Structures are given as structure tokens and as C-alpha cells.
Amino acid sequence: MAEVRLVYPATGLVAPSSWGSKESIQKMVDTIDSKYGNFIDFVAKESNLPNKMITSFIAVESGGNPTAGTKGGATQGLMQWNRAYAQAQLEKELKQGRMTKGEKDKLASFGIKFDANGKTRAITNADQLKPELNILIGSIILGQLVDTDWGTENGEIKLDRIISVYNAGAYGDTGKKARSKIYKTPQDLAKVVNSVTRAYIQKILGVNGALQLTKTA
Amino acid sequence: MNRNLKIAIGVVVGVGVLYLTYRYFFKSSENEGGDTTQEPIVYNKANRRVVLVANN
Numbered sequence: 001m002a003e004v005r006l007v008y009p010a011t012g013l014v015a016p017s018s019w020g021s022k023e024s025i026q027k028m029v030d031t032i033d034s035k036y037g038n039f040i041d042f043v044a045k046e047s048n049l050p051n052k053m054i055t056s057f058i059a060v061e062s063g064g065n066p067t068a069g070t071k072g073g074a075t076q077g078l079m080q081w082n083r084a085y086a087q088a089q090l091e092k093e094l095k096q097g098r099m100t101k102g103e104k105d106k107l108a109s110f111g112i113k114f115d116a117n118g119k120t121r122a123i124t125n126a127d128q129l130k131p132e133l134n135i136l137i138g139s140i141i142l143g144q145l146v147d148t149d150w151g152t153e154n155g156e157i158k159l160d161r162i163i164s165v166y167n168a169g170a171y172g173d174t175g176k177k178a179r180s181k182i183y184k185t186p187q188d189l190a191k192v193v194n195s196v197t198r199a200y201i202q203k204i205l206g207v208n209g210a211l212q213l214t215k216t217a
Numbered sequence: 218m219n220r221n222l223k224i225a226i227g228v229v230v231g232v233g234v235l236y237l238t239y240r241y242f243f244k245s246s247e248n249e250g251g252d253t254t255q256e257p258i259v260y261n262k263a264n265r266r267v268v269l270v271a272n273n
Binding site for chain 1: 265
């Protein structure tokens with residue numbers, strides 16, 4: 001087993017007060033864990049990611065609302081991934097031999113199966129609205145970002161970079177800065193990314209942020 | 218100022234405020250371009266064990 005560290009909260013960052021009080025954020029993450037804890041437990045085990053990391057992304061992306069986002073929009077649901085992108089990432093996960101049997105079986109239970117060429121059907125808006133499936137696909141996407149050479153460096157998960165790419169894409173200005181490995185601390189990266197992504201980093205990694213307030217490991 | 222003009226300005230400002238509020242609270246993903254399909258994966262997820270470290 002390769003041990004990697006996830007350090008939180010980040011030095012010099014605080015969850016923005018505009019996101020809510022410490023109590024309201026606490027209540028939100030508690031509610032997410034209460035409603036979706038079983039699903040989060042499953043995906044955390046399959047992806048070898050901490051429960052609290054999954055909960056934190058759900059908190060920021062949707063506040064735990066499974067229909068968050070524009071109705072029928074490309075990125076609706078708990079973790080707000082794009083459905084065309086999700087299909088490509090699932091095929092990549094399978095092709096690279098990363099998909100666990102548990103993940104594959106769970107996807108199949110939602111009618112998402114792979115043919116002999118590793119292709120699957122289009123992911124639909126209805127798929128995005130299913131909490132269990134949404135969290136499963138979100139965790140697979142996050143796992144891929146963690147396993148890049150910029151997502152984990154020197155035995156430490158660089159969650160600020162992962163947040164930036166998850167939020168803003170890999171190849172725009174924010175994504176390029178996140179992947180550059182120039183910015184060594186979350187505080188440094190937060191200074192140079194776009195304002196929405198900066199707030200996202202603060203909400204997850206800041207003092208009184210989702211990662212700190214989520215009670216699960 | 219003409220009453221209709223005031224109403225029109227009010228509607229425009231109102232819609233603008235509503236849009237910005239929506240953007241701020243609900244549209245947290247401002248994807249600037251590109252996905253990560255081509256990003257090389259260099260670590261093995263099956264071999265990963267995450268240790269949480271509280272930074273006090």
C-alpha cells in the first residue's frame with residue numbers, strides 16, 4: 001500500500017462567511033452524511049478515498065440537493081459532473097484497469113454496462129439525478145484526478161489542485177495553474193485562480209470548511 | 218424620469234441581480250475549457266491508502 005497524506009485545514013485559508021455560518025455548514029455536511037452516508041461509504045471503499053472528501057465535494061457542488069443545477073443541464077446533480085465527460089471518464093477508468101468489480105457491478109445495476117470495446121451507453125440527465133449513481137461517478141472522476149502526477153505529489157494529495165481542475169477544467173487558465181505544480185500551497189494557488197474556484201478551495205480546505213467539519217473519516 | 222423608463226431600468230437591474238445571485242450560489246462550476254480525459258494517470262488507486270492529517 002502506498003500511503004498518501006491529506007492535510008487539512010490549509011494554512012491561511014478560511015471558509016468564506018458568504019457560504020454560511022460554521023453551524024449552518026456543519027448542519028449541511030451532517031445532513032449529507034445522514035442522507036447519503038451509505039452511498040459515500042461504498043464509493044469511498046471502492047475508490048480508496050476518504051469519506052469526508054466525497055462529502056465535501058457534494059457540499060460545495062450541490063449543498064446535498066440531488067436536483068441542484070439547471071433542470072436538464074449538462075452538469076445537474078449532487079456532484080455536478082458533466083454527463084458527456086462522465087461517460088468518457090468511465091470508459092477511461094475501465095480501459096486503464098482501474099474500475100473495481102464493485103464499481104462495475106454497481107454501474108451495471110443502473111444499466112451502465114461496457115461492451116467488448118470498453119464502450120458504454122450515453123450518460124443521461126436521469127442518471128445524474130440518481131444520488132447513488134451520481135456519487136459513484138463523481139468519486140471515480142475524483143480518483144482519477146488524485147492519481148495524476150500533479151494531484152498527488154511527494155506523498156501528499158494536492159486537493160487544492162484537484163478542486164481547481166474539477167471546478168474549472170484542466171486546460172483553461174485556472175486548470176493550467178493548478179497542474180503546473182508551481183504553486184506549492186493551497187494558499188498560493190488560491191491567490192491566482194478565478195474567484196469561483198478560489199471560494200471553492202476555501203470552502204473545502206479552509207478553517208471551518210467542509211473537510212474540517214465533516215465528522216466522518 | 219419617465220415612469221416606464223424607471224420600470225424598465227428596475228426590471229433590468231432586478232434580472233441582473235437575480236442572475237448574479239444564481240451564478241454565485243448555484244453555478245459553482247465555471248469550466249474554463251477542456252476535460253481531463255487525456256490526463257495521464259500515474260498512481261494506482263487500488264494501492265492507495267489515504268492518511269488524514271489534521272493541521273493544527
